[in-house]
Amino acid sequence: MNKRPISGAPAGIRRTAQTQRTGRRGRGAVLVTGALVLALAACGGGGKAGAGAGDDKGTGSGAQQSKQSAAAVSISPAPGAKGVDTSGALKVGVTKGKLTEVTVKDGKGTKVAGTIAAGGASWTPSTHLAGATTYSVHVVAKDSEGREAAEDSTFTTLTPKNTFTGYFTPEDGSTVGVGMPFSLRFTRGITHPDDVEKAISIKTEPAVDVEGHWFGNDRLDFRPENYWKSGTKVTVDLDLDGVQGRDGVYGKQHRTVKFTIGRNQVSYVDAKKHTMKVTQDGRTVRTIPVTTGKPGYDTWNGRMVMSEKLVETRMNGETVGYGGEYDIKDVPHAIRLTDSGTFIHGNYWGGGAFGNYNASHGCVGLRDVRGGYSRSVPAAWFFNHSIVGDVVVVTRSHDRTVDPANGLNGWNMSWADWTK
Numbered sequence: 001m002n003k004r005p006i007s008g009a010p011a012g013i014r015r016t017a018q019t020q021r022t023g024r025r026g027r028g029a030v031l032v033t034g035a036l037v038l039a040l041a042a043c044g045g046g047g048k049a050g051a052g053a054g055d056d057k058g059t060g061s062g063a064q065q066s067k068q069s070a071a072a073v074s075i076s077p078a079p080g081a082k083g084v085d086t087s088g089a090l091k092v093g094v095t096k097g098k099l100t101e102v103t104v105k106d107g108k109g110t111k112v113a114g115t116i117a118a119g120g121a122s123w124t125p126s127t128h129l130a131g132a133t134t135y136s137v138h139v140v141a142k143d144s145e146g147r148e149a150a151e152d153s154t155f156t157t158l159t160p161k162n163t164f165t166g167y168f169t170p171e172d173g174s175t176v177g178v179g180m181p182f183s184l185r186f187t188r189g190i191t192h193p194d195d196v197e198k199a200i201s202i203k204t205e206p207a208v209d210v211e212g213h214w215f216g217n218d219r220l221d222f223r224p225e226n227y228w229k230s231g232t233k234v235t236v237d238l239d240l241d242g243v244q245g246r247d248g249v250y251g252k253q254h255r256t257v258k259f260t261i262g263r264n265q266v267s268y269v270d271a272k273k274h275t276m277k278v279t280q281d282g283r284t285v286r287t288i289p290v291t292t293g294k295p296g297y298d299t300w301n302g303r304m305v306m307s308e309k310l311v312e313t314r315m316n317g318e319t320v321g322y323g324g325e326y327d328i329k330d331v332p333h334a335i336r337l338t339d340s341g342t343f344i345h346g347n348y349w350g351g352g353a354f355g356n357y358n359a360s361h362g363c364v365g366l367r368d369v370r371g372g373y374s375r376s377v378p379a380a381w382f383f384n385h386s387i388v389g390d391v392v393v394v395t396r397s398h399d400r401t402v403d404p405a406n407g408l409n410g411w412n413m414s415w416a417d418w419t420k
Contacts, residue, residue, distance in 0.1 A: 069147035071097025073139050081155040086131055086242035086250065087195070090155075092123040094141040097149065099123055101140040106133050128199065130241040131250055132159040157242065160250035164188035166220075166240065168257060169307070169408075170388065175262045178227040179305040180389030181408055182210075182236055182257070189217040191246040196220070199243045199251070205233045213418045215405040225415045227391070228261040230281065265390045267382075269344075269364055271299060271397035274355045276364070278382065285385075288378045289355025291347070292397060293362040297322075299394055300362070300402035303411040304337035306344075306390045309383065312372060315343075322361060332372030333383035337364075337392060338407040344392055346372055346379030354378075364392070 076091040077084050084090075090112075092102050098120030104112040112135070113126040120141075129135065137153045166184040170176045182202065190196050193214055200222075202210045208224045215221065228234075235258050240251030269276045271292040278286045293299040313334045317325040320341040333346035346368025353359040354367045368379035375384070391411070404412045 067147065069097065069141070069149035070143040070145075071095070071141040071147070071149040073097075073099075073141050073149055073151040075137050075139060075151055075153045077155045079153040079155070083158045084129075084155050086129040086157050087244060090125055090129065090135075090137075092137070092139055094121060094139075094149075097141040097143040099139065099141050100148075101138070103138045105136050106130065127239065128195070128242045128244075129157050130254070131157055131252065133157050133242075160242075160252065162188075162249040163252040164190075164240075164245050164249055165251070165253045166238065168236075168238070168255075170257075170259045172255075172257045173259065175260045175387065177306065177387050177389030177391065178230065178261055178264045178266070179303070179391035179408070179411060180228070180259075180261070181221040181223040181305070181410055182234070182259075183221045183408055184219065184238075186218045186220075186245065188245060188249055190214075190220075191217065192244055193217070193220075195243055196240070196245050196251070199239045201237045201239070203235045203237075208232070211419050213410060213413070219405070221408070221410050223410055223418070227264070227266075227411075230261055230264045232261040234259050234261070262387055262389075265386065267390070267392045269299075269392060269394045271301075271358065271394060273396075274353075274358065276366075276382075276392075278385070286381070288366060288382060291350055291353040291356075291360055291365045292358045292394070293360050293399070294358045295398070297361045298358075298399035299360070299364060299397045300338065300342060300399050300406075301394050301397045302401040303391055303393050303409060304342065304402060305408040305411070306335050306337065306386060306388050306392065307408050308336035309386070309388060310334040310336075311383075315341075317361065320361075326361065330370065332368050332370070333366070333379040335383065335386060336407070338402060338409065340406050342402075342407075344382075346377070346383070364394070 072095045074093045077089055099116050102114060102116060102123040104114065112129065114123050115126060116123045134154060134156045139151045141149050164187045166186050168182065168184050170180055197212050197220065202222055204210065210222050210224050212220050212222045235256065238253055238255045238257065240253040243251040245251055264281045267276050267278045269290060269292065274290055276288045276290045277284055278288065313331050314329045315331045316327045317323055331345050334343045335345065336343055342362055344364040347365035348368045348370040350359055350365055366379035366382055368377050372380060374380060401412055402409050404410045410418060
């Protein structure tokens, strides 16, 4: 069929409009117009012998099919699925094409990181998913001719029946000493340590390599090879929500923790000389007479990190296996160095021991007054110039080196052992 308008048809139509207002003459025009319509219909019939509508490229069903992409996208789990596992269940693939875009978001619009494999045949998430969360999936792929195919889906992850969390130190927003590790103690024993450790990321300014070390199955500490550099800013992302820490037990915690490293204070206790040299940024600021553990109760050797500061506390020998040997209800200016009960603290009952002989049950004692009211005594000065995370190094004691797991004392391990 010739696609050009039939000669005279537009004018004829206009004449019809004019003659419809003149009665009898108008009726004749209508009949003529009807004949024209019949002629057009006859010419437009899709017979095989003529030039039919199927020859009009771009408008027939065959042309539409030729424009469809051959790429076939697959998304697992199925659309609308519920109770989906947080790890291993989300998969995206394509046949007869390559993936060009995969976007997975939770209900808050947060994207799930992932990677398209070389060749573009599949996509996998880089991390686990959160529990009890609905996710949307949007996928675009192209076939060999560049034609796009797109698929969308949603699914909801499982709601865990058994969960775990991690109690951490230091606190968010704190300023700590150069020896402070980031330490996590979990409420359940972890049997999938790699999955848990992978869910914790640590960034520092300036950048430094930070590695984790497990103490048993319920504690994970992070530190650099050497003491932190003063002024370092540390950001920890605890993305534990949905991590399977052990079979059937999932994390339910997602926190960001930030802390800053303060000035560099390291104090050196010489158990044989009965002195402590306090240094800041490598410079000795004060030397203080001390007393350490007496024979049979010797103080641990090694590097110990301050983990707790108490203006006053009670010390009872029964709590550390020494029976009723002592029970002092008002020990002033106490700073914890080990979980097992080693402190560096004020001592108002030591008499002439400071700087002369060792008289304690394993703690490091500094001269103080009862009630701790005086700011001029050595114990008060040291307490007020110390922060959690500062380091106390004990040498020349007759005891062994403190266990790295006893307190925040992983610095007593070599870097090679720490990173095993």
